[in-house]
Amino acid sequence: QVQLVESGGGLVQAGGSLRLSCAASGSGFTINAMGWYRQAPGKQRESVARITSGGSTNYVDSVKGRFTISRDNAKNTALLQMDSLQPEDTAVYYCYCDVAIGLRRYNYWGQGTQVTVSS
Numbered sequence: 813q814v815q816l817v818e819s820g821g822g823l824v825q826a827g828g829s830l831r832l833s834c835a836a837s838g839s840g841f842t843i844n845a846m847g848w849y850r851q852a853p854g855k856q857r858e859s860v861a862r863i864t865s866g867g868s869t870n871y872v873d874s875v876k877g878r879f880t881i882s883r884d885n886a887k888n889t890a891l892l893q894m895d896s897l898q899p900e901d902t903a904v905y906y907c908y909c910d911v912a913i914g915l916r917r918y919n920y921w922g923q924g925t926q927v928t929v930s931s
Contacts, residue, residue: 814838814920818907820892821925828929829895834907834922836888844917845910846883846890850903850927860905861892874900897929 847862
């Protein structure tokens with residue numbers, strides 16, 4: 813079993829910062845990668861950032877230079893540092909964990925956290 817708990821959302825003014833965290837708990841799994849998707853009103857869900865257990869990262873173009881994803885493999889935790897936030901970043905952010913359990917590969921999702929950026 814894998815449980816994923818996400819925290820760190822909130823309301824900030826444009827130009828401000830937030831840090832999201834995502835922690836996986838349970839046993840019998842190995843993390844391949846973690847990251848975040850976001851869902852804004854009236855828009856398609858998009859992948860924001862991803863980091864593999866080896867440290868390779870990917871970002872959507874719109875957040876490059878502003879967001880930084882990192883991880884602590886020993887604690888099964890990922891962090892998303894979001895700087896220079898803009899109203900366009902307003903969305904529900906969902907973390908995910910790509911894991912291996914035995915011979916199978918699964919994706920687990922956090923509960924989501926609201927990020928709201930005011931003008």
